Amino acid sequence: MSETQPDIRKGLVGVVADVSAVSKVMPETNSLTYRGYAVQDLAEQCSFEEVAYLLWNGELPDAAQLAAFRAEEAANRGISPALHGVIQAFPHDAHPMDAIRTAVSFLGMEDPESADTAEPATRRKAMRLLAKIPTAIAAAHRAAKGLAPVEPDPKLGFAENFFHLVFGRVPQPEVVKAFDVSLILYAEHGFNASTFTARTVTSTGADLHGAITAGIAALKGPLHGGANEAVMHMLAEIGEPSKALDWLEGKFDHKALVMGFGHRVYKNGDSRVPTMTKYAEKMAEVVGDRRWMEMSRVLAGAMLERKNIHPNLDFPAGPAYHLMGFDIPLFTPIFVASRITGWAAHVIEQAADNRLIRPLSHYTGAAQREVPPIAQR
Numbered sequence: 001m002s003e004t005q006p007d008i009r010k011g012l013v014g015v016v017a018d019v020s021a022v023s024k025v026m027p028e029t030n031s032l033t034y035r036g037y038a039v040q041d042l043a044e045q046c047s048f049e050e051v052a053y054l055l056w057n058g059e060l061p062d063a064a065q066l067a068a069f070r071a072e073e074a075a076n077r078g079i080s081p082a083l084h085g086v087i088q089a090f091p092h093d094a095h096p097m098d099a100i101r102t103a104v105s106f107l108g109m110e111d112p113e114s115a116d117t118a119e120p121a122t123r124r125k126a127m128r129l130l131a132k133i134p135t136a137i138a139a140a141h142r143a144a145k146g147l148a149p150v151e152p153d154p155k156l157g158f159a160e161n162f163f164h165l166v167f168g169r170v171p172q173p174e175v176v177k178a179f180d181v182s183l184i185l186y187a188e189h190g191f192n193a194s195t196f197t198a199r200t201v202t203s204t205g206a207d208l209h210g211a212i213t214a215g216i217a218a219l220k221g222p223l224h225g226g227a228n229e230a231v232m233h234m235l236a237e238i239g240e241p242s243k244a245l246d247w248l249e250g251k252f253d254h255k256a257l258v259m260g261f262g263h264r265v266y267k268n269g270d271s272r273v274p275t276m277t278k279y280a281e282k283m284a285e286v287v288g289d290r291r292w293m294e295m296s297r298v299l300a301g302a303m304l305e306r307k308n309i310h311p312n313l314d315f316p317a318g319p320a321y322h323l324m325g326f327d328i329p330l331f332t333p334i335f336v337a338s339r340i341t342g343w344a345a346h347v348i349e350q351a352a353d354n355r356l357i358r359p360l361s362h363y364t365g366a367a368q369r370e371v372p373p374i375a376q377r
């Protein structure tokens, strides 16, 4: 007798897996709040450090709390000679996402509180990861280019220091602001695949570095964070705005995915896209290169008209990072440098009210049978 198929939600579409007080994604209004504050207000009025504090503590910091948070982050940026040595040994063609995944795993082995899963230790480890991830990303990037690492500068803010680490210089304030806005917009987004991965690892009682290493692995995929790199490869392949429509027709003919479009939760527009697009446009003005944003405008218009599919955050973030001067393989690692804040907030929340995450599967394989002797197989 055949079993009746249970109600399977492939991809867990529409499944509410737990409660969370970190952020609220509201597809009915295309909006998003972190701890109750609209993400576009945070992006315009706050720094990334204030938002990191908010995500981890539930409230925005006052001036003294912010100064203490900034000082602690700045003081923890250095990475050990041992990690520098490991980074030097990475294959030079390794993807920077693999490099930062491995570096975070190594940081876990070095961390003095590595195995301590109590909340105070997890908070201290999260701060150390926030501070060290940019240093490791930039060191790996520079090593792959045959360049010596740049020492972090504790006098610089988080966003400024990131440019300093990658390029050895800090650009003009408009560029730093656009980058800071992108970090705020990327910081947190509910039970997305990488955050859910981090929560699943946490639910087994494993430590923060394990959860974040797994989160980075999940973020790399082109259906998730890896899309910001794929967007820029796509724009580079198209080459110029006049070729965008023909290129898109070719994709429609093959029913191919167009990167940077669509979203599991938002079906009428991603809450973060208007703000990121505004700052990507500013970057185009600063650099004096309108080509990428013009191409983006053509693609977005045609995708909406022909497929009724809206862009997601990765769509404007890709060209914005290119215009800021970053090489394409750094785009998803930048997402890591930001999302460590959301991931850690969720790890703390999961651990505080934990139950092992363990769904069921409906078996569709061979019926039960005897093991034949090896000569009869």
Ligand SMILES: CC(=O)SCCNC(=O)CCNC(=O)[C@H](O)C(C)(C)COP(=O)(O)OP(=O)(O)OC[C@H]1O[C@@H](n2cnc3c(N)ncnc32)[C@H](O)[C@@H]1OP(=O)(O)O
Residues within 6 Å of the ligand: 011, 222, 223, 224, 225, 227, 256, 257, 258, 259, 260, 261, 262, 263, 264, 265, 307, 309, 312, 313, 314
């Ligand atoms: C920060 C982030 O992680 S944002 C997401 C970044 N990812 C991307 O940009 C990759 C491209 N987009 C996609 O692959 C998808 O839209 C996802 C993975 C983000 C969401 O997937 P799902 O929620 O499973 O969307 P779903 O597959 O149900 O899409 C509905 C329909 O729209 C189509 N569609 C969705 N996105 C796209 C796209 N980018 N290009 C072309 N068609 C698309 C699907 O093929 C499907 O068509 P069908 O009904 O004819 O089968």
Ligand SMILES: O=C([O-])CC(=O)C(=O)O
Residues within 6 Å of the ligand: 186, 188, 189, 190, 191, 192, 193, 224, 264, 265, 312, 313
């Ligand atoms: O929510 C999602 O599924 C993906 C996303 O936009 C994010 O993680 O920022």
